[in-house]
Every structure is written in C-alpha cells, then in structure tokens.
Amino acid sequence: MNPLIYKSRLMILANFIGAIPLSKLVSWADEIILAMDTPPNFIIDLALGAIPIEPQELDIVRNEMTESESVEITRMISEKLEKDEIDLSELGGICYKLALISKGHICDLLHWISDEIYLCSEGVKSLPESLPLIKSTINEIVATRT
Secondary structure, X not given: OOHHHHHHHHHXXXXXXXXXXXXXXXXXXXXXXXXXXXXXXXXXHHHOOOOOOOOHHHOXXXXXXXXXXXXXXXXXXXXXXXXXXXXXXXHHHHHHHHHHHOOHHHHHHHHHHHHHHHHHHOOOOOHHHHHHHHHHHHHHHHOOOO
C-alpha cells in the first residue's frame, strides 16, 4: 500500500475512535498539501474535513482494520499517554472503541485495558495499582510484531 494512503488511513481510523480530533487530522493534511506540488484528491478532502472513501483502501467500512493498524494506533495512544495529553477515562473509551474494530489478541488486550480503567473509575480497583499494568499492556500491544 502507498505510504501516504496508509498514513491517511491511520489518521482516519484514529479520528474515528476519538484518538485524534478532526482539527488535528485537518492540520496534518494541510501540512502534506504544503509539502507537495500536486497533492492527491484524498488529502485535499481531508484538509477540508471530509473523510474520503476513495481510493478504496481509505474506506474504513469496507476494509477491516489490520493488526498492524491496531498496533500503530495503539502506539499513537501510548505517545499521548506518555505526554499526559490524555486522561484515563478518555483512554478507556478510546481503547474500547479500538477494541471493537480490532481482532484477535490485540482486541482482547484493548478490552482488558478499557475494563480495568472502568473498574478503577468505579472504585472497584485501585488506579495506582492498575496503572503500571495498563501501561504494560499498552506496551505489549505496541511491541506486537505484524
């Protein structure tokens, strides 16, 4: 797959699950446009805030998420967590949404993270005790070889 299409798809998926806001997706596309003499139409669409379905690889409804995409989006989430750009309740929701479109072991790990965060928010579990396990599980996903 074309690297620009792949990165665009990752950004679209990250926006779809709430890991990045539309404004960040638009500004990313704006940067791509400024760096190219003739940007592709799908990048122009993204810069205008429209989510393209052409080329076909960008259509997140017709094309299931791959394991490598799940890993890359989890890496984005991990970076936001390390920079304190995301709170735990937001992280739980994002992991849950990502789990719904992921498959296999990564899906199970993402569900576990969202469940663990929920149990902490309800006072059933201790956040200081669970946080290292949550981060370790995120790191396990990021380290997955695809």
